[in-house]
Amino acid sequence: MLERGAVIEHGSSRPGRWLRERRLRIALWVAVIEGIFIVFHQIPVAVAIVVGIAVVVLYFTQGDRLSSDTAGQVAWIAAVSQVLVMLVPIFLIVLWSIALLIVAILAVVALVLLFSRRR
Secondary structure (H helix, E strand, C coil), rough: CCCCEEECCCCHHHHHHHHHHHHHHHHHHHHHHHHHHCCCCCCCHHHHHHHHHHHHHHHHHHHHHHCCHHHHHHHHHHHHHHHHHHHHHHHHHHHHHHHHHHHHHHHHHHHHHHHHHCC
């Protein structure tokens, strides 16, 4: 039943409206699950990036041509989740770089301490 003053968008469907209300949450969960697979090397990073780019390009080139509201919502969810998944390797590279920087700093500090001792 509709709430008082609620308006149904023209061309929308019940599944499409359901997906629209939950699409960001669904996209985030898909991205989290795929990200876990990437982190644990079940999905190669290169494959994730290529598939992500392909899905996003398809969404921007074909997304407006979808006649079904539900298909449009699914396409949006797929595109957003793939963009988020493409951020996982970037995040891993940043973390790896920070970890290497910390190890390098510790090595320099250790060398300074070793060379400053008189023995």
